[in-house]
Amino acid sequence: MNIKKLGRLALPYLVWMLVLVGIPLVMILVLSFMKTDGVSFTGATWSLEAWQEMFSVTDPTNLKILLDTFTFAIIATVICFAIGYPMAYIVARSPFSNKFVILVLTIIPMWSNSLLRNVALKNILSETNILDSLLSRVGMDFVIRFANQDQATFISIIVGLVLTYLPFMILPIYTVIEKIDESLLEASMDLGANPARTFLKVTFPLSMKGVTTGIIMVFLPCFSGFAIQKLLSRGTVYVLGSLIEANYIHDINFVSMLSIVILFLIFGSMMIVNKVDKEGATLV
Amino acid sequence: MGVRKREPGKLTLFLRRPKVEQAIARIVSVFKYAFFAFFMFLMYLPIVVIAIQSFNTTTGLIYQFNGFTFEHWKNVLTFDLDTNLANAITTTLVVAFLATAVSTVAGTIIAIGIHSLPKKKRQGMVFLNQVPILNADIITGISLMFVFKIVATILPGTFGMPSLIVAHIFFCLPYVVLSILPKLAELDENLYDAALDLYCKPAAGITKVIIPAILPGILTGMLIAFTMSIDDFLISFFNAGEINNLSIYIYGGYNRRLAPEVYAYNTILSTVIILGLVAMYVSSALKKRARLKHDLHHA
Numbered sequence: 001m002n003i004k005k006l007g008r009l010a011l012p013y014l015v016w017m018l019v020l021v022g023i024p025l026v027m028i029l030v031l032s033f034m035k036t037d038g039v040s041f042t043g044a045t046w047s048l049e050a051w052q053e054m055f056s057v058t059d060p061t062n063l064k065i066l067l068d069t070f071t072f073a074i075i076a077t078v079i080c081f082a083i084g085y086p087m088a089y090i091v092a093r094s095p096f097s098n099k100f101v102i103l104v105l106t107i108i109p110m111w112s113n114s115l116l117r118n119v120a121l122k123n124i125l126s127e128t129n130i131l132d133s134l135l136s137r138v139g140m141d142f143v144i145r146f147a148n149q150d151q152a153t154f155i156s157i158i159v160g161l162v163l164t165y166l167p168f169m170i171l172p173i174y175t176v177i178e179k180i181d182e183s184l185l186e187a188s189m190d191l192g193a194n195p196a197r198t199f200l201k202v203t204f205p206l207s208m209k210g211v212t213t214g215i216i217m218v219f220l221p222c223f224s225g226f227a228i229q230k231l232l233s234r235g236t237v238y239v240l241g242s243l244i245e246a247n248y249i250h251d252i253n254f255v256s257m258l259s260i261v262i263l264f265l266i267f268g269s270m271m272i273v274n275k276v277d278k279e280g281a282t283l284v
Numbered sequence: 285m286g287v288r289k290r291e292p293g294k295l296t297l298f299l300r301r302p303k304v305e306q307a308i309a310r311i312v313s314v315f316k317y318a319f320f321a322f323f324m325f326l327m328y329l330p331i332v333v334i335a336i337q338s339f340n341t342t343t344g345l346i347y348q349f350n351g352f353t354f355e356h357w358k359n360v361l362t363f364d365l366d367t368n369l370a371n372a373i374t375t376t377l378v379v380a381f382l383a384t385a386v387s388t389v390a391g392t393i394i395a396i397g398i399h400s401l402p403k404k405k406r407q408g409m410v411f412l413n414q415v416p417i418l419n420a421d422i423i424t425g426i427s428l429m430f431v432f433k434i435v436a437t438i439l440p441g442t443f444g445m446p447s448l449i450v451a452h453i454f455f456c457l458p459y460v461v462l463s464i465l466p467k468l469a470e471l472d473e474n475l476y477d478a479a480l481d482l483y484c485k486p487a488a489g490i491t492k493v494i495i496p497a498i499l500p501g502i503l504t505g506m507l508i509a510f511t512m513s514i515d516d517f518l519i520s521f522f523n524a525g526e527i528n529n530l531s532i533y534i535y536g537g538y539n540r541r542l543a544p545e546v547y548a549y550n551t552i553l554s555t556v557i558i559l560g561l562v563a564m565y566v567s568s569a570l571k572k573r574a575r576l577k578h579d580l581h582h583a
Contacts, residue, residue, distance in 0.1 A: 003399075003400050003473045003476045003477070004400050004402075005400070005486070006396055006397055006399075006400035006486070006490075007397055007398075007400040007401040007402075007405070008397065009393050009394065009396055009397025009400070010394055010397030010398045010400075010401060010409055011397070012394075013394045013397065013398070013409070013413075013457075013461075014409070014412070016454075017412050017413075017415070019431065020427070020428060020431060020454055021412075021415055021416070021427065023430075023431060024426070024427030024428070024430045024431055025427065027427075027430050028426070028427065028430070083323055086316075086319060086320075087319075087320055087323060090316050090317070090319070090320045091320075100565075104561065105324065106324070106327070108331075108554070108558060109327045109328060109330075109331055110511060110515070111511060111515075111553070111554040111557045111558065112330070112331050112334060112550050112551075112554050113514075113515060113530060113531060113534060113550055114515055114517070114531075115517055115531050115534040115535055116334060116534050116546065116547070116550050117330040117331065117334070118330070119534060119538075119542065120329075120330035120331075120333035120334050120337070121329075121330045121333075123333055123337075123347060124329060124330070124333055126347055128347045128348070129347055130333055130336055130337065130340070130347055130348070130349055131333065131336075133347065133348045133349040134336065134349045163326060163327055163330065166323070166327060167327075216418065220418070220420045221420065221421065223420070224420035224421070224422045224423070225420075225421070225422065225518065226422075227517055227518070227531075227535050230535075230538055231535070231538045234538065235538060241422055244422060244426070245521075248426065248429070248522060255426060256426075259422075259423055259426055259427075262420050262422065262423055263423060265420075266418060266419055266420055266423065269418060270411075270414070270415070270418050273414070273418060274411055274414075
C-alpha cells in the first residue's frame with residue numbers, strides 16, 4: 001500500500017497546530033494566574049487578582065454578566081433547537097426530488113455579512129423602521145411594539161442570535177436525518193409503533209449525533225460572542241465577550257482568565273463530540 | 285404478566301376513520317410547510333431589508349425610505365466609495381482570496397497526509413483538526429493574538445495584514461481538510477498503487493489520480509473557506525491591528541449610520557455568489573444529461 005507512505009504530509013500540520021493552538025493554550029493558563037505587562041514576562045508576578053475580580057462575592061457585577069451571558073445563550077440555543085429540528089426534519093423527509101436546492105436556500109443568508117444582517121434586524125425591530133416606511137405608502141403598517149426598553153433589548157438580542165445561528169442547527173441535524181435508513185422506520189411501523197412512537201424511539205435517537213453538534217455549534221458562539229449583543233442593544237448590554245473586548249489591550253491576565261471560563265465549556269463539548277462523532281462527519 | 289390490551293376510546297375510533305385520517309394528514313402537511321416557510325421568511329427578512337437599503341436615497345435617517353436610486357450600486361461598481369469602506373472591502377476581499385487559495389492547496393495536501401496515517405494517529409489528527417472548528421472564535425482570536433504579538437516583538441510590522449491573513453488561513457484550513465477526508469475514504473487506494481506500478485512518481489500520482497477523484501471535496505472546502513473568511517468578525521477583530529475588514533467596519537458603526545454603499549456591496553456580493561453557484565449547478569446538470577443522452581445513443 002503505497003498510499004500509507006504519504007502520512008508524512010500531515011506532519012507540518014501537527015507542528016502548525018502545536019504552535020498556534022498549543023503554545024497559546026499554555027500561555028492563557030499561565031497568564032491567568034499572573035500579573036504581567038502585556039505578553040512580556042519581565043517583572044511578572046504570580047497573582048490571583050484576575051480570578052478574584054471575576055468571582056468576587058463583594059462585587060457581583062462580573063458574576064451578573066456571566067449569568068446574563070448564560071441566559072442569552074441557553075434561551076437562544078433552546079429556541080434554535082425547537083425551530084431547527086423540525087425544519088431539518090421537514091427538509092430531510094420532504095418528497096421534493098431536489099433537497100439540494102432547499103438546503104442551499106437555508107445557506108444563502110450566510111453569504112450576507114452576519115453583522116450587517118443584524119444591523120438590518122435592528123432596523124426592523126425599531127418602532128420607526130424601513131418596512132413600515134415602505135408599507136405605509138400602501139396603507140399598511142409594520143411595527144413591533146415592546147412593553148419597555150429592557151424587553152425590547154432582550155427580545156432583539158434573542159431574535160438576532162437565533163436568526164444568525166439557526167443554519168448551524170439545521171445543517172448537522174439534516175445531515176444525520178437524511179442518512180437514517182428508511183427500512184428502520186418501516187420496521188418500526190410494521191412492528192406496530194405509531195408515527196409518534198417511531199419518531200421518539202427510532203428517528204430521534206439516531207439523530208442525536210447531529211443534535212449534539214448543532215447545539216454546540218449554536219451555544220458556543222452565542223455564549224462567547226459579543227458583537228450581536230452590542231449591535232442590537234446599542235451597547236447597553238454586557239456579556240462575557242464584552243469584558244474580553246474591553247480588556248484585551250490593557251489587561252491580558254483578566255482576558256486569559258475569561259478565556260479559561262469559556263475554554264471549560266469548549267473542552268466539555270469537544271469531549272462530547274469526540275464521543276458521538278469520531279470522524280467529524282456532522283461538522284461540515 | 286398478561287399483555288395489557290387497550291380498548292380504543294371514542295376519540296381514537298373517530299381518528300381512525302379513513303376520511304378523518306386523510307384530513308388530519310393534509311392539515312399536518314400544510315402546517316409543516318407553513319412552519320418551514322415562515323422561518324425561511326424570517327431568515328430572509330434582514331436580507332430583504334439590506335437589499336431595500338441599497339436602493340434608498342435617504343441621507344439622514346436610515347429608518348425611512350425616501351426614494352429609489354441606483355446611486356449606491358453605481359458607486360460600488362465604480363469603486364467610488366468612502367475611504368474607510370473602500371479599505372475595509374479591499375482588505376476583506378484580499379484576505380479572503382489569499383486565505384482561500386492557501387488553505388485549499390495546503391488543506392488538500394494535509395488531508396491526503398492525514399488519510400494515509402495509521403488508524404490511531406489518524407483519529408488523533410482528525411480530532412486536532414476539529415479544535416479550531418469547535419473552539420469559540422473569541423478564543424481562537426485571542427490565542428492567535430498572543431502568538432502574533434510575540435512574533436511582532438521579533439519581527440516588527442507583522443501585526444496587521446500579515447497576521448490577519450495567517451489567522452484566516454488558520455481557521456479556513458480545518459474546513460478544507462474536513463470536506464476532503466470523506467472523499468478520500470471513498471477513494472480506491474489500488475488506483476494510486478497502480479499509478480506507481482506504472483512508473484508514476486508519487487507527486488504525479490497525487491495530482492493525476494488522487495486529486496481528480498477528490499475534486500468535489502476540494503471545491504466544497506474552498507467554498508466553505510471563502511464563506512467563512514468574508515464573514516469573519518471575531519478572529520479578525522483581535523488580529524487585524526489597525527486594519528479594518530468589512531465586519532469590523534460594520535461593528536465600529538454600531539451606534540452611527542453606515543455608508544449606504546455597504547448595503548449595495550453586500551447585495552452585489554451575495555447575488556454574484558448565488559448566480560455563480562446556480563451557473564455551476566446548471567452546467568453540471570446539463571453535462572450529466574448530455575452524458576446520459578450520449579450513453580443512450582451508443583447503447
